[in-house]
Protein backbone atom coordinates (compact mmCIF):
# COMPACT_ATOMS: atom_id res chain seq x y z
CA UNK A 1 0.00 0.00 0.00
CA UNK A 2 1.32 3.43 -0.88
CA UNK A 3 2.31 5.87 1.79
CA UNK A 4 0.03 8.83 2.16
CA UNK A 5 1.35 12.29 2.86
CA UNK A 6 -1.20 14.86 3.90
CA UNK A 7 -0.88 18.56 3.36
CA UNK A 8 -0.82 20.15 6.80
CA UNK A 9 -1.54 23.52 5.25
CA UNK A 10 -4.98 24.87 4.75
CA UNK A 11 -5.74 24.18 1.09
CA UNK A 12 -6.07 27.16 -1.14
CA UNK A 13 -8.65 28.21 -1.94
CA UNK A 14 -11.05 27.26 0.86
CA UNK A 15 -14.03 26.09 -1.20
CA UNK A 16 -17.62 25.53 -0.14
CA UNK A 17 -20.34 23.61 -1.95
CA UNK A 18 -23.80 24.91 -2.84
CA UNK A 19 -25.76 23.45 0.07
CA UNK A 20 -29.19 24.46 -1.28
CA UNK A 21 -28.57 22.72 -4.60
CA UNK A 22 -27.16 19.62 -2.87
CA UNK A 23 -30.04 19.23 -0.44
CA UNK A 24 -32.60 19.79 -3.21
CA UNK A 25 -30.99 16.92 -5.10
CA UNK A 26 -31.08 14.64 -2.07
CA UNK A 27 -34.83 15.30 -1.93
CA UNK A 28 -35.08 14.81 -5.71
CA UNK A 29 -33.55 11.35 -5.56
CA UNK A 30 -36.54 10.30 -3.45
CA UNK A 31 -38.59 10.22 -6.68
CA UNK A 32 -37.09 6.72 -6.94
CA UNK A 33 -38.63 4.73 -4.10
CA UNK A 34 -39.51 7.62 -1.78
CA UNK A 35 -42.29 6.68 0.69
CA UNK A 36 -44.93 9.13 2.04
CA UNK A 37 -43.40 8.99 5.55
CA UNK A 38 -40.16 10.59 4.33
CA UNK A 39 -38.33 7.29 3.95
CA UNK A 40 -37.05 5.50 0.86
CA UNK A 41 -37.62 1.96 -0.37
CA UNK A 42 -34.91 1.40 -2.99
CA UNK A 43 -33.40 -2.04 -2.60
CA UNK A 44 -30.50 -2.96 -4.87
CA UNK A 45 -31.38 -4.23 -8.38
CA UNK A 46 -35.02 -3.06 -8.13
CA UNK A 47 -36.58 -0.80 -10.78
CA UNK A 48 -36.23 2.07 -8.28
CA UNK A 49 -32.50 1.36 -7.94
CA UNK A 50 -32.06 1.26 -11.73
CA UNK A 51 -34.00 4.50 -12.14
CA UNK A 52 -31.95 6.23 -9.44
CA UNK A 53 -28.67 5.09 -10.99
CA UNK A 54 -29.75 6.44 -14.37
CA UNK A 55 -30.62 9.79 -12.76
CA UNK A 56 -27.30 9.85 -10.89
CA UNK A 57 -25.47 8.98 -14.14
CA UNK A 58 -27.01 12.06 -15.75
CA UNK A 59 -25.95 14.27 -12.82
CA UNK A 60 -22.40 12.83 -13.02
CA UNK A 61 -22.20 13.55 -16.77
CA UNK A 62 -23.54 17.08 -16.29
CA UNK A 63 -20.83 17.65 -13.68
CA UNK A 64 -18.22 16.71 -16.27
CA UNK A 65 -17.32 13.17 -15.21
CA UNK A 66 -16.57 10.33 -17.62
CA UNK A 67 -19.00 7.58 -16.54
CA UNK A 68 -18.94 3.79 -16.88
CA UNK A 69 -20.19 0.64 -15.16
CA UNK A 70 -17.42 -1.68 -13.97
CA UNK A 71 -17.73 -5.51 -14.32
CA UNK A 72 -19.04 -5.70 -10.74
CA UNK A 73 -21.92 -3.36 -11.59
CA UNK A 74 -20.59 -0.35 -9.70
CA UNK A 75 -21.35 3.02 -11.26
CA UNK A 76 -18.05 4.85 -11.71
CA UNK A 77 -17.13 8.36 -12.83
CA UNK A 78 -13.78 10.04 -13.27
CA UNK A 79 -12.40 13.52 -13.71
CA UNK A 80 -8.88 13.94 -15.10
CA UNK A 81 -6.19 15.50 -12.94
CA UNK A 82 -3.37 17.77 -14.08
CA UNK A 83 -0.67 15.16 -13.38
CA UNK A 84 -1.21 12.04 -15.53
CA UNK A 85 1.29 10.05 -13.43
CA UNK A 86 -0.75 10.22 -10.22
CA UNK A 87 -3.25 7.52 -9.20
CA UNK A 88 -6.87 8.60 -8.63
CA UNK A 89 -8.25 9.72 -5.30
CA UNK A 90 -11.58 7.91 -4.93
CA UNK A 91 -14.70 9.08 -3.13
CA UNK A 92 -18.17 7.57 -2.95
CA UNK A 93 -20.82 5.54 -1.18
CA UNK A 94 -24.10 3.87 -2.22
CA UNK A 95 -27.68 4.80 -3.17
CA UNK A 96 -29.46 1.51 -2.47
CA UNK A 97 -31.46 1.30 0.78
CA UNK A 98 -32.73 -1.38 3.12
CA UNK A 99 -36.41 -2.23 2.57
CA UNK A 100 -38.48 0.78 3.74
CA UNK A 101 -35.37 2.53 4.98
CA UNK A 102 -34.23 6.14 5.24
CA UNK A 103 -33.29 8.77 2.67
CA UNK A 104 -29.78 9.76 3.78
CA UNK A 105 -27.80 6.55 4.39
CA UNK A 106 -25.32 6.32 1.48
CA UNK A 107 -27.09 8.94 -0.64
CA UNK A 108 -25.37 11.94 0.96
CA UNK A 109 -21.97 10.41 0.18
CA UNK A 110 -22.74 9.99 -3.52
CA UNK A 111 -24.65 13.24 -4.16
CA UNK A 112 -22.20 15.13 -1.92
CA UNK A 113 -19.32 13.90 -4.09
CA UNK A 114 -21.09 15.04 -7.28
CA UNK A 115 -21.66 18.44 -5.68
CA UNK A 116 -17.92 18.61 -4.93
CA UNK A 117 -17.13 17.94 -8.60
CA UNK A 118 -19.53 20.70 -9.65
CA UNK A 119 -17.94 23.11 -7.17
CA UNK A 120 -14.40 22.34 -8.36
CA UNK A 121 -15.49 22.86 -11.97
CA UNK A 122 -17.31 26.10 -11.21
CA UNK A 123 -14.28 27.45 -9.34
CA UNK A 124 -11.94 26.32 -12.09
CA UNK A 125 -9.93 24.39 -9.49
CA UNK A 126 -8.16 21.41 -11.09
CA UNK A 127 -6.90 18.59 -8.90
CA UNK A 128 -3.45 17.10 -9.51
CA UNK A 129 -4.88 13.58 -9.10
CA UNK A 130 -7.71 12.14 -11.13
CA UNK A 131 -10.88 12.13 -9.01
CA UNK A 132 -12.86 8.86 -9.10
CA UNK A 133 -16.45 8.69 -7.87
CA UNK A 134 -17.96 5.31 -6.92
CA UNK A 135 -21.62 4.49 -6.48
CA UNK A 136 -21.24 0.98 -5.09
CA UNK A 137 -23.96 -1.55 -5.83
CA UNK A 138 -25.90 -3.48 -3.17
CA UNK A 139 -24.21 -2.05 -0.10
CA UNK A 140 -27.20 -2.87 2.08
CA UNK A 141 -27.31 -6.47 0.86
CA UNK A 142 -23.74 -7.13 2.02
CA UNK A 143 -21.42 -4.52 0.43
CA UNK A 144 -21.41 -6.62 -2.76
CA UNK A 145 -20.01 -3.99 -5.14
CA UNK A 146 -17.05 -2.95 -3.01
CA UNK A 147 -16.32 -6.52 -1.89
CA UNK A 148 -16.16 -7.63 -5.54
CA UNK A 149 -13.35 -5.10 -6.05
CA UNK A 150 -11.24 -6.91 -3.45
CA UNK A 151 -12.17 -10.46 -4.48
CA UNK A 152 -14.07 -11.10 -1.25
CA UNK A 153 -17.32 -12.48 -2.71
CA UNK A 154 -17.39 -16.31 -2.84
CA UNK A 155 -19.07 -17.73 -6.01
CA UNK A 156 -22.05 -19.24 -4.13
CA UNK A 157 -23.06 -15.78 -2.98
CA UNK A 158 -23.90 -14.75 -6.56
CA UNK A 159 -26.88 -17.10 -6.50
CA UNK A 160 -28.29 -15.76 -3.25
CA UNK A 161 -31.66 -14.10 -3.72
CA UNK A 162 -31.81 -10.47 -2.66
CA UNK A 163 -34.66 -8.30 -1.35
CA UNK A 164 -35.37 -7.27 -4.98
CA UNK A 165 -36.34 -10.86 -5.87
CA UNK A 166 -33.31 -11.10 -8.18
CA UNK A 167 -30.16 -13.03 -7.37
CA UNK A 168 -26.94 -11.02 -7.15
CA UNK A 169 -25.85 -12.48 -10.51
CA UNK A 170 -29.11 -11.34 -12.15
CA UNK A 171 -28.82 -8.01 -10.39
CA UNK A 172 -25.31 -7.36 -11.69
CA UNK A 173 -26.62 -8.03 -15.21
CA UNK A 174 -29.50 -5.60 -14.68
CA UNK A 175 -27.02 -2.90 -13.64
CA UNK A 176 -24.90 -3.39 -16.75
CA UNK A 177 -22.13 -5.38 -15.07
CA UNK A 178 -20.69 -8.62 -16.42
CA UNK A 179 -21.32 -11.58 -14.09
CA UNK A 180 -19.20 -13.89 -16.31
CA UNK A 181 -16.30 -11.55 -15.93
CA UNK A 182 -16.21 -10.90 -12.21
CA UNK A 183 -12.60 -11.99 -11.89
CA UNK A 184 -11.84 -8.88 -13.92
CA UNK A 185 -13.60 -6.71 -11.35
CA UNK A 186 -10.89 -7.75 -8.93
CA UNK A 187 -8.27 -5.17 -9.55
CA UNK A 188 -10.63 -3.10 -11.70
CA UNK A 189 -10.10 -0.27 -9.26
CA UNK A 190 -6.37 -0.32 -10.04
CA UNK A 191 -4.04 1.75 -7.93
CA UNK A 192 -5.74 4.40 -5.81
CA UNK A 193 -4.12 7.18 -3.79
CA UNK A 194 -6.90 7.12 -1.19
CA UNK A 195 -10.59 6.44 -0.63
CA UNK A 196 -12.86 8.89 1.20
CA UNK A 197 -16.47 8.34 2.28
CA UNK A 198 -18.98 10.72 3.87
CA UNK A 199 -21.80 8.94 5.72
CA UNK A 200 -24.42 9.53 8.37
CA UNK A 201 -23.34 8.31 11.81
CA UNK A 202 -26.37 6.01 12.34
CA UNK A 203 -25.82 6.40 16.07
CA UNK A 204 -26.47 9.25 18.51
CA UNK A 205 -22.97 10.17 19.69
CA UNK A 206 -22.54 13.32 17.59
CA UNK A 207 -26.04 14.61 18.33
CA UNK A 208 -25.74 13.92 22.04
CA UNK A 209 -22.45 15.79 22.21
CA UNK A 210 -23.51 18.59 19.86
CA UNK A 211 -20.56 17.96 17.53
CA UNK A 212 -21.11 18.30 13.75
CA UNK A 213 -18.21 16.17 12.43
CA UNK A 214 -17.15 12.63 13.32
CA UNK A 215 -13.59 11.63 12.40
CA UNK A 216 -14.00 7.91 11.80
CA UNK A 217 -11.16 5.84 13.26
CA UNK A 218 -12.26 2.83 11.26
CA UNK A 219 -14.87 0.13 11.05
CA UNK A 220 -14.84 -2.24 13.97
CA UNK A 221 -14.01 -5.92 13.49
CA UNK A 222 -16.48 -8.54 14.69
CA UNK A 223 -15.89 -12.07 15.99
CA UNK A 224 -18.59 -14.45 17.17
CA UNK A 225 -18.42 -17.76 19.02
CA UNK A 226 -20.86 -20.44 20.07
CA UNK A 227 -20.11 -21.21 23.70
CA UNK A 228 -21.32 -24.57 24.95
CA UNK A 229 -21.45 -25.29 28.67
CA UNK A 230 -21.78 -28.93 29.64
CA UNK A 231 -23.00 -29.85 33.11
CA UNK A 232 -25.32 -32.61 34.27
CA UNK A 233 -29.04 -32.90 33.59
CA UNK A 234 -30.81 -34.10 36.73
CA UNK A 235 -34.04 -34.06 38.76
CA UNK A 236 -34.86 -30.58 40.05
CA UNK A 237 -36.60 -31.99 43.14
CA UNK A 238 -34.29 -34.74 44.35
CA UNK A 239 -30.81 -33.34 43.62
CA UNK A 240 -29.46 -31.34 46.60
CA UNK A 241 -28.01 -27.94 45.79
CA UNK A 242 -24.47 -28.97 46.68
CA UNK A 243 -24.50 -31.87 44.23
CA UNK A 244 -25.60 -30.00 41.13
CA UNK A 245 -23.59 -29.30 38.00
CA UNK A 246 -26.02 -26.74 36.64
CA UNK A 247 -24.98 -25.60 33.16
CA UNK A 248 -27.26 -22.56 33.26
CA UNK A 249 -25.82 -21.30 36.55
CA UNK A 250 -22.34 -21.60 35.04
CA UNK A 251 -23.47 -19.91 31.81
CA UNK A 252 -25.11 -17.08 33.75
CA UNK A 253 -21.91 -16.43 35.64
CA UNK A 254 -20.01 -16.24 32.38
CA UNK A 255 -22.58 -13.86 30.85
CA UNK A 256 -21.91 -11.48 33.75
CA UNK A 257 -18.15 -12.05 33.36
CA UNK A 258 -18.33 -11.11 29.64
CA UNK A 259 -19.90 -7.79 30.54
CA UNK A 260 -17.43 -7.13 33.36
CA UNK A 261 -14.45 -8.04 31.19
CA UNK A 262 -15.39 -5.72 28.32
CA UNK A 263 -15.96 -2.88 30.81
CA UNK A 264 -12.74 -3.45 32.73
CA UNK A 265 -10.39 -3.16 29.75
CA UNK A 266 -9.57 0.34 28.56
CA UNK A 267 -10.78 1.05 25.02
CA UNK A 268 -13.94 1.03 22.94
CA UNK A 269 -14.50 -2.72 22.74
CA UNK A 270 -17.99 -4.13 23.23
CA UNK A 271 -18.99 -7.71 24.07
CA UNK A 272 -22.46 -9.23 23.98
CA UNK A 273 -24.22 -12.48 24.75
CA UNK A 274 -27.35 -12.19 22.61
CA UNK A 275 -28.80 -15.64 22.29
CA UNK A 276 -29.14 -18.49 24.77
CA UNK A 277 -30.49 -22.04 24.34
CA UNK A 278 -31.03 -24.19 27.41
CA UNK A 279 -31.23 -27.97 27.24
CA UNK A 280 -33.54 -29.60 28.03
CA UNK A 281 -35.40 -26.43 29.01
CA UNK A 282 -38.02 -27.75 31.43
CA UNK A 283 -39.13 -26.28 34.78
CA UNK A 284 -38.33 -29.47 36.69
CA UNK A 285 -34.98 -30.40 35.14
CA UNK A 286 -31.56 -29.01 36.09
CA UNK A 287 -30.08 -27.74 32.80
CA UNK A 288 -27.55 -30.22 31.42
CA UNK A 289 -26.16 -28.03 28.69
CA UNK A 290 -26.41 -24.44 27.51
CA UNK A 291 -25.31 -23.01 24.19
CA UNK A 292 -24.99 -19.26 23.78
CA UNK A 293 -23.44 -16.76 21.41
CA UNK A 294 -20.59 -14.46 22.32
CA UNK A 295 -19.91 -11.48 20.08
CA UNK A 296 -16.96 -9.09 20.50
CA UNK A 297 -16.33 -5.95 18.43
CA UNK A 298 -13.32 -3.66 18.43
CA UNK A 299 -11.26 -1.46 16.11
CA UNK A 300 -8.37 -3.89 16.45
CA UNK A 301 -8.49 -7.66 16.02
CA UNK A 302 -5.89 -7.91 18.83
CA UNK A 303 -8.30 -6.01 21.06
CA UNK A 304 -11.00 -8.58 20.30
CA UNK A 305 -8.57 -11.41 21.05
CA UNK A 306 -7.66 -9.75 24.35
CA UNK A 307 -11.31 -9.76 25.44
CA UNK A 308 -11.90 -13.36 24.47
CA UNK A 309 -8.67 -14.51 26.16
CA UNK A 310 -9.82 -12.87 29.39
CA UNK A 311 -13.32 -14.36 29.02
CA UNK A 312 -11.85 -17.83 28.49
CA UNK A 313 -9.79 -17.37 31.67
CA UNK A 314 -12.97 -16.59 33.58
CA UNK A 315 -14.69 -19.60 31.98
CA UNK A 316 -11.94 -21.89 33.31
CA UNK A 317 -12.48 -20.56 36.84
CA UNK A 318 -16.26 -20.84 36.64
CA UNK A 319 -15.99 -24.36 35.19
CA UNK A 320 -13.79 -25.48 38.09
CA UNK A 321 -16.18 -23.89 40.55
CA UNK A 322 -19.36 -25.40 39.10
CA UNK A 323 -18.16 -28.76 37.77
CA UNK A 324 -18.95 -27.76 34.20
CA UNK A 325 -16.99 -27.59 30.96
CA UNK A 326 -16.86 -24.65 28.54
CA UNK A 327 -16.20 -25.00 24.84
CA UNK A 328 -15.68 -22.02 22.47
CA UNK A 329 -16.38 -22.54 18.78
CA UNK A 330 -15.79 -19.58 16.42
CA UNK A 331 -18.44 -19.10 13.70
CA UNK A 332 -18.13 -15.57 12.30
CA UNK A 333 -15.36 -13.12 11.53
CA UNK A 334 -15.42 -9.66 9.99
CA UNK A 335 -12.03 -7.97 9.82
CA UNK A 336 -11.56 -4.55 11.39
CA UNK A 337 -10.72 -1.78 8.93
CA UNK A 338 -8.85 1.09 10.58
CA UNK A 339 -8.75 4.38 8.73
CA UNK A 340 -5.45 6.00 7.79
CA UNK A 341 -3.97 8.25 10.48
CA UNK A 342 -2.97 10.79 7.81
CA UNK A 343 -6.59 10.96 6.61
CA UNK A 344 -7.94 11.27 10.17
CA UNK A 345 -5.69 14.28 10.57
CA UNK A 346 -6.82 15.51 7.15
CA UNK A 347 -10.46 15.35 8.27
CA UNK A 348 -9.59 17.16 11.50
CA UNK A 349 -7.69 19.85 9.59
CA UNK A 350 -10.51 20.30 7.08
CA UNK A 351 -13.09 20.62 9.89
CA UNK A 352 -10.89 23.12 11.75
CA UNK A 353 -10.52 25.23 8.56
CA UNK A 354 -14.30 25.56 8.53
CA UNK A 355 -14.56 26.26 12.26
CA UNK A 356 -16.37 22.97 12.89
CA UNK A 357 -15.80 20.95 16.05
CA UNK A 358 -15.00 17.27 15.60
CA UNK A 359 -14.44 14.08 17.54
CA UNK A 360 -12.76 10.77 16.76
CA UNK A 361 -15.02 7.74 16.84
CA UNK A 362 -15.20 4.16 15.60
CA UNK A 363 -17.93 3.01 13.23
CA UNK A 364 -19.97 0.17 14.66
CA UNK A 365 -21.70 -0.35 11.31
CA UNK A 366 -20.12 -1.70 8.13
CA UNK A 367 -19.48 0.53 5.09
CA UNK A 368 -17.99 0.25 1.60
CA UNK A 369 -14.95 2.04 3.04
CA UNK A 370 -14.25 -1.19 4.94
CA UNK A 371 -13.59 -2.98 1.63
CA UNK A 372 -11.71 -0.04 0.14
CA UNK A 373 -9.33 0.01 3.13
CA UNK A 374 -7.87 -3.20 1.66
CA UNK A 375 -6.91 -1.29 -1.50
CA UNK A 376 -5.61 2.05 -0.29
CA UNK A 377 -5.50 4.45 2.68
CA UNK A 378 -9.10 5.04 3.79
CA UNK A 379 -10.76 7.99 5.50
CA UNK A 380 -14.35 8.57 6.60
CA UNK A 381 -16.40 11.54 7.76
CA UNK A 382 -19.58 11.16 9.84
CA UNK A 383 -22.39 13.68 10.22
CA UNK A 384 -25.06 13.46 12.97
CA UNK A 385 -28.15 11.26 12.75
CA UNK A 386 -31.18 12.68 14.55
CA UNK A 387 -31.86 10.56 17.66
CA UNK A 388 -29.39 8.03 16.24
CA UNK A 389 -32.13 6.56 14.03
CA UNK A 390 -31.18 4.84 10.78
CA UNK A 391 -32.49 2.15 8.41
CA UNK A 392 -35.96 3.58 9.09
CA UNK A 393 -38.10 6.35 7.54
CA UNK A 394 -37.35 8.64 10.52
CA UNK A 395 -33.65 8.70 9.59
CA UNK A 396 -32.74 12.41 9.34
CA UNK A 397 -29.77 14.71 9.06
CA UNK A 398 -30.44 18.46 8.77
CA UNK A 399 -29.49 20.15 5.46
CA UNK A 400 -26.86 22.37 7.10
CA UNK A 401 -25.28 19.33 8.78
CA UNK A 402 -25.07 17.53 5.43
CA UNK A 403 -23.57 20.61 3.77
CA UNK A 404 -20.97 20.90 6.53
CA UNK A 405 -20.01 17.24 6.05
CA UNK A 406 -19.61 17.69 2.29
CA UNK A 407 -17.50 20.82 2.81
CA UNK A 408 -15.24 18.81 5.13
CA UNK A 409 -15.05 15.99 2.59
CA UNK A 410 -13.98 18.51 -0.04
CA UNK A 411 -11.40 19.97 2.36
CA UNK A 412 -9.81 16.60 3.07
CA UNK A 413 -9.89 15.81 -0.66
CA UNK A 414 -7.99 19.03 -1.43
CA UNK A 415 -5.49 18.38 1.37
CA UNK A 416 -4.92 14.84 0.07
CA UNK A 417 -4.53 16.14 -3.46
CA UNK A 418 -1.97 18.73 -2.41
CA UNK A 419 -0.07 16.48 -0.06
CA UNK A 420 0.02 13.00 -1.57
CA UNK A 421 1.91 11.57 -4.51
Ligand SMILES: [Zn+2]
Nearest residue numbers: 105106139199
Ligand atom coordinates in the same frame (compact mmCIF):
# COMPACT_ATOMS: atom_id res chain seq x y z
ZN1 LIG B 1 -24.73 3.18 4.19
